[in-house]
Amino acid sequence: MFEMLPFLETKREGGNASPESMREFVKAYNAGELPDYQVAAWLMAVFFNGLSQEELEAFTLALAYSGKTVRFPEGLLPVDKHSTGGVGDKTTLVVVPLAAACGAKVAKLSGRGLGFTGGTVDKLSAIPGMSTELSVKEFVDRVISTGCAVSGHSKDLAPAEGKFYSLRDVTATVPSIPLITSSILSKKIAGGARRFVFDVKFGAGAFMETKERALELAGTLVELSTRLGFDAVAVLTNMEQPLGHWVGNTAEVNEAIEVLDGRGPEDTRDLCVEITGAMLYVSKVSPTIAEGKKTAAQALSKKLGLARFREMIEKQGGRLDENILSGKKSLPLGKDTLEVRAQKPGWVSSCDARLVGETLRLLGGGRLKKSDEVDLSAAVEVLKKTGDHVEAGDVLARIYASDEKILKIAVPKIEKAFSIGEEKTQRPGLVWGIRDARGFHPL
Missing domain, CATH: 1.20.970.10 (Transferase, Pyrimidine Nucleoside Phosphorylase; Chain C)
Structure with missing residues (x-):
């Protein structure tokens, strides 16, 4: 005992x-x-x-090997990308097939959304027939044959981590950086990946609200990964406002397809190229992140990621109409819509990502607890962002739901998300910098 x-x-x-x-x-x-x-x-x-370095290493590995683990053939060292959570963050849907199309092997284990941030598994569930609960064998086979796979976390992988997390959740110890680090990394190790890219977000719509805390977490993740023998890089990104124009599970699949098709919002494209570049670097496909970004941008312009996305979806049982993949049609959203308009002229001084995420949750598109059902068709379309000029009556956002009554409940929250001032506010930069084994490199 x-x-x-x-x-x-x-x-x-x-x-x-x-x-x-x-x-x-x-x-x-x-x-x-x-x-x-x-x-x-x-x-x-x-x-x-x-925790000391020695304690953190031992604790993380004990969590990682507390149950079953995913094992790939010798010499196959997949990469996994992890985001600390954001609003409108559909990057996984783009970077996984894009990195695979560039030559990386991507083994992505993802979770469901909780609170005001979305989850990749929920988003992929919006695709008809898509299986996100792969067995270990199916997961390994898909990565080998397609170059990439996305699956939900199995309860058999790192089961001790789940027990510790549940207790952290009710004891006000979730913000501990050593405990966050061990939680993230133990699941990644159990999932078979041996190279990691961490998208560590900061700002109103992030778990880490300050740059300083985000950098501390990024440093701890990269340093621990390195000590355990894994290649790792962290990209520190701004989540003061939502990423892209759409927030919501089905809506974000539509927008991810736009990006893979060479369209889509500039901020989402830029971040996906940045993260893919880092994935290619840690995967030894590219000698530097800069070269990786060039390779990713070229593949994106040639729609190679879209072709690999189609293959990945089909291999996991999903069905997408060719008109959807070509942008002629979109996956359907909530049937009831409502527009939120500017009450005065001026400049958008902020578009609060957390409040937008909470709006989606009110519309039924998010969870307060893991057992909650999610309306995949609920969405928020953000038409104006920080630095944009508006006239009185201009549409700031549209909200979509399956019930008109829910729309009216959500209106005050989305209205509060937008602030309009008399002077132009500079749009915040998206990528603050890169944290690798050598230190922090601001961009």
Whole structure:
């Protein structure tokens, strides 16, 4: 039986546990041998005292190997891209097939949306017939044959991480950077990827609201990955306002297809090229991120990513009309719509991403808890952003839902998201910089 009290006392006093005791601790909790109240006390001690490098390595690996793991053939080292969550963040739908079309092997494990941020699995569920619950064998086979696959997290992968996260969620310890890092990286390792790109967001619509906290998390993720023998890069990106023009599961699939087809909003295209460039760099396809970006941009202009997207969708059982892939048609959105208009002339000084995300949740397109059902057709179309000039009566946004009553409930929230001033406000830059094993490189 694991002796929890001395282990807990060590961390309470700011001491460090041995790797062996950390492994035994995770094993005991995963087996149901430890009460939640003692583990909760340890989580709070970590929140205040942190984890040493040695502890963080041991804790992360113990979580990663607490259940089944995905194994790829020897020599195949897939890349996985992880976003810390944003509003309108449909980049995974673009970068996974785009990186694969450029020669990388992409093994992407994704989650469902929670709170005001969306989840890739929900978005892909908007595609008729699309399977996002692949078995380990199916996942490996798709990556080998197609070059990429996207699947939801299996409960068998890193099960201890799920137990720890559930307890963090009710003990106010979610913001701990060592615990965030171990949570993210353990699932990636269990999922079989050996190269990582982290999109660490900051701003109103991000989990990390300040640049400083985002940079700290990015540094911890990259440094831990490097110490464990994995190639990793973090891209730090601004989430003060939504990415692209559309927020909502089905709507973001439509917009991702636009980008893959050489259209779509500039900010989304630029970020997808940046992230794909980083994926090609860590995958050893390109010698530098800059060269990777050039390769990605060329592939995007030739619509190679769109062809690989079609193949990936079909291999996972999805069906998309050729007219949708060519932009002649779109996947259907909520039947009821309402426009939100500017009440005065001026310049948009902010378009609050968090409030836009919360609007989508009110429309039924998001969750407060994991068991909530989601209306995949609910959407917010953002027509004006920071730095845009508007006249009184101009449409700022359109909201879509399956019930007209829900639209009216959501209006005050979306109206609050927009601020209009008398002077022009500069649109915020999208990519702040890159954090790699050598340090931070502002762009």
